[in-house]
Amino acid sequence: MKFSELLKKLSASITQHSLNTAESTDLELWGIDAIDRAEAGMLSYIEGPKFAAYVEKTAASALILPVDETLQTQATQRGIAWLSTPQPRLVFAEAIGLFYQPFRPAPSIHPSAIIDPNTTIGDQVYIGPHVVIQAGVTIGDGVCIHPNVTIYPDVQIGSRTILHASCTIHERSQIGADCVIHSGAVIGAEGFGFVPTAEGWFKMQQSGVTVLEDGVEVGCNSTIDRPAVGETRIQKNTKLDNLVHIGHGCRVGENCALAAQVGLAGGVVVGNQVILAGQVGVANQAKIGDKAIATAQAGIHSNVKAGEIVSDSPAIPNKLYLKISAIRKRLPEIYKTIKELQRQLNDHQ
Amino acid sequence: MKFSELLKKLSASITQHSLNTAESTDLELWGIDAIDRAEAGMLSYIEGPKFAAYVEKTAASALILPVDETLQTQATQRGIAWLSTPQPRLVFAEAIGLFYQPFRPAPSIHPSAIIDPNTTIGDQVYIGPHVVIQAGVTIGDGVCIHPNVTIYPDVQIGSRTILHASCTIHERSQIGADCVIHSGAVIGAEGFGFVPTAEGWFKMQQSGVTVLEDGVEVGCNSTIDRPAVGETRIQKNTKLDNLVHIGHGCRVGENCALAAQVGLAGGVVVGNQVILAGQVGVANQAKIGDKAIATAQAGIHSNVKAGEIVSDSPAIPNKLYLKISAIRKRLPEIYKTIKELQRQLNDHQ
Amino acid sequence: MKFSELLKKLSASITQHSLNTAESTDLELWGIDAIDRAEAGMLSYIEGPKFAAYVEKTAASALILPVDETLQTQATQRGIAWLSTPQPRLVFAEAIGLFYQPFRPAPSIHPSAIIDPNTTIGDQVYIGPHVVIQAGVTIGDGVCIHPNVTIYPDVQIGSRTILHASCTIHERSQIGADCVIHSGAVIGAEGFGFVPTAEGWFKMQQSGVTVLEDGVEVGCNSTIDRPAVGETRIQKNTKLDNLVHIGHGCRVGENCALAAQVGLAGGVVVGNQVILAGQVGVANQAKIGDKAIATAQAGIHSNVKAGEIVSDSPAIPNKLYLKISAIRKRLPEIYKTIKELQRQLNDHQ
Incomplete structure (x- = not known):
């Protein structure tokens, strides 16, 4: 050029x-x-x-x-x-x-794909070898489904969405347009819902759905569960890196970025434009405000305000964390000082 | 109704x-x-x-x-x-x-499944498209195997167990009755066994087996390795969430719950009714007593007593952790106090 | 015997x-x-x-x-x-x-495998059922490809390498000889590259490649991304455990061992013979010297010198960490001492 x-x-x-x-x-x-x-x-x-x-x-x-x-x-x-x-x-x-343009197979349906007759497939769709598409599924125009993907019944896939190899889309999931689901990701599987009883765990059926809005990207081998009732929802243009876990009933806002190995427990609510760095964990039901940032490995146990930057586990304001980290390194020296002070004071008395 | x-x-x-x-x-x-x-x-x-x-x-x-x-x-x-x-x-x-009842395909064997003739398949079994079942495998009654699953040789699958899409069951694994293996999970793969030598890592073959007892549930993309010798065992009715790692030679007791992204290194022994919250890590050979609880992101490096609640990394009793977390936030202020005390004492002398 | x-x-x-x-x-x-x-x-x-x-x-x-x-x-x-x-x-x-010798199928190509005619397949190769191999792929002698594996176009696989079930090798990846890619691992997928703009995330195409040198082992469901430009490289004989994430553009040296659930962000450079214990995280662009060791759950935010042992998050020298961990447990008692000192000094004045 x-x-x-x-x-x-x-x-x-x-x-x-x-x-x-x-x-x-x-x-x-x-x-x-x-x-x-x-x-x-x-x-x-x-x-x-x-x-x-x-x-x-x-x-x-x-x-x-x-x-x-x-x-x-x-x-x-x-x-x-x-x-x-x-x-x-x-x-x-x-x-x-x-x-550079990424590899994109030409529209075609491979004869080895197993597609239930009760499905609606759009125009200009690629369906690769050994894909399995079950009853009641709707596939939009221009969708690209790489080999070995499994789609359970009653799933909707929006136009131009790409499903990479060996990912799995569970029953009733709704995936918007222009999404990318990377290899091995699992969307809409049963949430981890067990009620303790005297006889052990009672399994709560997971009747809810997982919804990914338009422009969402889900990294390789990430998992987004569906809830017992209601929905798990990832809003527009939010990007998830690899090996991320989104528990049942979470709602993640628009334009967020969740780095690799982040985990959200159940019912977490994340605002818009939130950034969670690698390996961050968020506890059940916590709410994270718009434009908040959590630095790597933070453990969020309670609500985070909009715009706040938090660090550490349990998460505290980043500024406080930086001060504490500096002091932490001097703890042995501080400890000595205290002992010395104690001695001096005793001598005094 | x-x-x-x-x-x-x-x-x-x-x-x-x-x-x-x-x-x-x-x-x-x-x-x-x-x-x-x-x-x-x-x-x-x-x-x-x-x-x-x-x-x-x-x-x-x-x-x-x-x-x-x-x-x-x-x-x-x-x-x-x-x-x-x-x-x-x-x-x-x-x-x-x-x-609500979860999607459950009617018993049938899809013609695209590749099943070795030297296998024993029970009654009322569903085997989905593109499933691969190798020699010496035994499948119990009422088992449900979703599409794109791979079963290596000499595996046993108990009655009514469900294998979700694209999960992999490695050679000689024994899976009990009424288990659920979620999409993408890998059971019984080679443990991470390498012995350091002057010439680099020497690979220890992993001749052991992985055993899941009845009623075990393994989350999406979780991995349970087999050991060099002996077994990795998950006991009755224990539930594992998504992206959990169980190292070679671990034994996890009955009725435990391990939340998402928990990792157990090799040879860990976990008692009954233990709860490990999200992203907890447990070091090699550590032993965790019955009914112990580890809060999210805890790092367990040594034994935990029965009934104990532990937090933080390295893990300490939860009560101590709560006190320390409160003090930790005041470290900058405490540091100032010490400096002030030092000054006062110097003025004094 | x-x-x-x-x-x-x-x-x-x-x-x-x-x-x-x-x-x-x-x-x-x-x-x-x-x-x-x-x-x-x-x-x-x-x-x-x-x-x-x-x-x-x-x-x-x-x-x-x-x-x-x-x-x-x-x-x-x-x-x-x-x-x-x-x-x-x-x-x-x-x-x-x-x-004991691990299960190793005899050389053969299963008729259900879909292999593009424009590929080069070596001698004594096993290609299992439902494998998909796309155009431009070169497979060395003695390679073993287990069922349900997907290989995107223009990939090279060295001699005697083993690809376990349902792993995915993305376009243009180069995998050396004598490697083992465990079940569900994803090699060479698009790195997590999004540039923030006023209108949201702009996706950076990932034109680079992922290279695994000879003797590399990648654990189950681990993910190694390719970068926007250049390469992600894992050098000779390095071993990765399960659920490890290697971000775009990282270089990991020879004979390293990365335990389960380790995550490297983008552009990390790791020397030779480095050991990262379970759940360690490494931030963007950090450099880790030869023979360094990070203990479990360490969070590495800046460079680590050759031979250094680091712990905690943010990572500090292990010796300092051990001292601090001991003092940390006595923080409540220390806090009391300080209050007492303050009181005494006030009484004095």
């Missing part, structure tokens, strides 16, 4: 950000890679001035730069074509999509 | 608890849902007096109540049929089973 | 360790088990003198012992044949392999 063409396509897609393009030969670019891996003829990027040293040594022929005159001059002096933007990472993401 | 019929069926199933039924029109109920979601004609429940406000506004036509006169009067005044019980949650669980 | 034969085979395989075989009847051994489970005619082992009591009561007919005269005499007196070695656990591992 010509550099001029790249500029045109990128500026069209991110019109809200001004691309200040510098003069450059209209060179041909054949690929895109990280700054320390890019070869001649490739495009790369840096996020900010602290990566300036890379501009000095990269073999890349073109760069996406932050808005920074020094970096621009540096690139020009090395004969590197560049464009600058207040959001280099976003433009880099856009650019990757110009050089 | 008529309300009178409901009372009869519930009282039959929970004879050990007296149902004090109030006068009510013998109304027809068509469904069951949570108190804040139930519509007219539906049954719901509340667990205790703290949910009294819901009784005032629910649209439910019938309620399962705790034994509480105020609540009963409240319901009567709103024209809501009710029954009361010391265990509302249990009766609600029973009632769900009257209105 | 005759005891003399066992000695010969073991001494051949572990020539670097001298086996000091004692006089013994050349008995026939039919199996191998743990010291507390072994029956007459079986071989077992103990790791060190602290297990001496077991030698007194075991029913085993032969024992692998550490180099310890007391234990040797003890065994002789009970008529137990024995061999001793500085590495009893390693020799035991060797011996298991003499009595």
Whole structure:
């Protein structure tokens, strides 16, 4: 792709950000890679001035730069074509999509797929080998179902949604449009509902449903259970990483991001634009406000206010946590001080 | 279902608890849902007096109540049929089973299933599409094997056990009657056994077996390994949630509940009726006594006594943990106090 | 197997360790088990003198012992044949392999497997029922692919590698020779790459690849993502347990061991011979030096030096952690002391 063409396509897609393009030969670019891996003829990027040293040594022929005159001059002096933007990472993401498109099989239904006659299948659908689709299922237009997927009865799958290999969609689940369910994920299985009795656990049937709204992405081998009654719901455009567990009856708001190995117990309510970092756990019924952030491994046992940043287990405000972490390292020394104080005071008396 | 019929069926199933039924029109109920979601004609429940406000506004036509006169009067005044019980949650669980039965395919063997001729298959068995059953496997009566399941050689599956989609049962595993293995779970795979040598890791073959006794439930994408020698055993009626890991050679007692993302390292011994909350980890060879409880994210490195409640990592008695958590929040203030004491004492001298 | 034969085979395989075989009847051994489970005619082992009591009561007919005269005499007196070695656990591992070989299907390609014609399949390959292999895939000699596995396009699988049931290998992944991918694992799926914008998450296409070098083992339901650009790489002979997550762009060195439920965020760099115990989490871009060790549940947020042992979250040197853990338990008492000191000092003034 010509550099001029790249500029045109990128500026069209991110019109809200001004691309200040510098003069450059209209060179041909054949690929895109990280700054320390890019070869001649490739495009790369840096996020900010602290990566300036890379501009000095990269073999890349073109760069996406932050808005920074020094970096621009540096690139020009090395004969590197560049464009600058207040959001280099976003433009880099856009650019990757110009050089690379993920594997997407052509619409077709493999003869080895077992599809119940009582199903509704949209147009331009791909259904791979050994897929199983049971009665009462509705599949939207442009859906892509990779091999070995199992869909239980009465499931709805919205248009253009992608189901990767060996994932399982349980009975009555409703999956919106433009979702991605990664390999091995399990949607809508029975929640963990057992009532203790003198004779042991009594199994509560899980009559509820799991609903994923449009644009939701669920990572590999993640699990989203359905509840005894009511629904488990993941709202629009929320993204879940791998090995995440969402318990029965949770509601996760819009545009959230839950990193790998996060676990929500039952009935948790998460607001919009919430970020939970890796391995965070949230206890039963806890409520997390909009735009709250929990740092890695936090254990949330009670409600978190909107906008709050929490850390540690049990979770406390991040600022307090940072102070405590610093003090914690000095506990042995503090302990000595106290003993010394005690001694001094005793001597005194 | 008529309300009178409901009372009869519930009282039959929970004879050990007296149902004090109030006068009510013998109304027809068509469904069951949570108190804040139930519509007219539906049954719901509340667990205790703290949910009294819901009784005032629910649209439910019938309620399962705790034994509480105020609540009963409240319901009567709103024209809501009710029954009361010391265990509302249990009766609600029973009632769900009257209105809802989980999807259960009729007995049949799908022609796309690949079943080794050298297997023993019981009566009234369902084997779904694309299931693979290898040589030497024995399947009990009434077993239900959902699509895309793989069973390695010489496995035994007890009567009425359910294997959900894409789960894998490894060679020589023994699974009891009335078990449920949820989608994607892996039973009896090789334990993580590597001996360090000067040349790197030496792989210890895993010749042992995994045994699940009757009534065990294993959550989606959970993994229970087999050991080098001997067995990994999950005893009767123990329930494991999703994404749980049980290492090689563990023994988990009867009627335990292990919540999502719990991990047991190798050779852990867990007593009966133990509860491990979400994301708890247990180190190699640790022993946990009967009826012990570990709260979420606890890290158990040494033995836990019967009946003990432990928290934190490394795990300590829960009561001590609660005290420490309270003090922990005041560490910055405590630190200042110490510095102040030091200053005062120095001034003194 | 005759005891003399066992000695010969073991001494051949572990020539670097001298086996000091004692006089013994050349008995026939039919199996191998743990010291507390072994029956007459079986071989077992103990790791060190602290297990001496077991030698007194075991029913085993032969024992692998550490180099310890007391234990040797003890065994002789009970008529137990024995061999001793500085590495009893390693020799035991060797011996298991003499009595037990894991299930390994004979080379063959099942007719229900769907294999794209545009693939290269080596000699002596086993491809099980319902396996799906897409275009551009190369499979080495002696590879074993268990049922229900899915391989996306353009994947390379090295010789003798084993893919267990229902695992998924995504497009362009490169897997070396002698690897084992356990059931349900997902290799090379899209990394969790979303750029925040005013309109929500912008998906960064993941054009990179995942590379597993020779001898890598990946546990059940573990996930190793591919990055936006560049590669995620697991180097030679590194072993991953179950439910491990490796984020996009990580590099894990040679001969590491990552225990169950470990999670690495994006771009983490791990040296050689590193050990991460269960449920350890590592934050974005952190670097861990050669031979470092992180104890269970550690949360690593910044770089760890070669050889360092770290614990806790955020991770600190293990020695400091042990001191702090001891002091932590006395925090309530310390708090009282401080209050008392304050009171005394006030009385003084």
